[in-house]
Amino acid sequence: MRTAGGGLREHHKARRRSRILDATRELLRECPETVLSTERIAARAEVSPATVYNLIGPREKIWEALADGFMDELECRLADLSTGDPREVVRSTVRLFVGDPVVSRRMVRGWEESGLVLDRSPLGRLRRAMADARAQGVLRADVDTEALAAVVSAACVGALHQWVAALVDDDRFLARALFALDVALAAAAADPYREQLSAPLRTRNTL
Structure with missing residues (x-):
């Protein structure tokens, strides 16, 4: 006690x-x-x-401590969401990075230099959101949501590193991350939701 x-x-x-x-x-x-x-x-x-x-x-542990703080804040933001929409998971994550750009960029570079493997990441939340979408019939029942989330996560990490290197601005970072997600969702959509999940791809500006 x-x-x-x-x-x-x-x-x-x-x-x-x-x-x-x-x-x-x-x-x-x-x-x-x-x-x-x-x-x-x-x-x-x-x-x-x-x-x-x-x-x-x-x-070198400072980067791990900063990452833990980052994930604490992200989990608080996601917990406040009224929906488990995968797009909100991606959007909230990107907004948290760009909300404190100097610290975020150094934190990411510090991860790379230290070889740090994060115990917590937004991937877990994205997996759950994808699984929920499948359970609700939005995604096909045969879809491997673990693999789907991993593919989206890898594309988002690529967009993150482009942003860290200042090759894309905040808006383009978000656009590329959402594009990767929307492609995955459209490919995995159940028939009743195919039109809805494909719509963002038809209206998106060139990246």
Whole structure:
């Protein structure tokens, strides 16, 4: 059984960890190409370098911690949605990335450099949304929604990396991610929904 003192200690640890991550984001926004050091992060967060190490880990772990915060926010946004529409999963994910572009771009590059494998990603939500669409008869019963979501996810990751490299702007990033999804949905549509799910492809501007 958790004691009141233990609960309070955990609360204080969570607050310090939040301050550390906020300080990291501030430093990245002020100087996007800065080399993050434990000392700089600690000074900005007004904690000791040892606290940063104890609550976050080595410097390379900062990207994992930022990714966890990103997924926490995304899951909150998706939980607030009144629908499990796969398009809303993709749209909400893209909007979260472009809402804080400097931090998002460094975070993605940090993932690549560190070889980090994320325990949580939007793919899980997309899989569930696809499975729900199949259960509701929107997608054909024979569709492998796991494979379908994986294909869409790979295309969205490609669009993300183009955005990170500044090869496409925010609007084009969203358009390409939704295009990949719409192609998949149209291909997997059950007969009663084929016209509806194919419509976005006929009206879409050239990417």
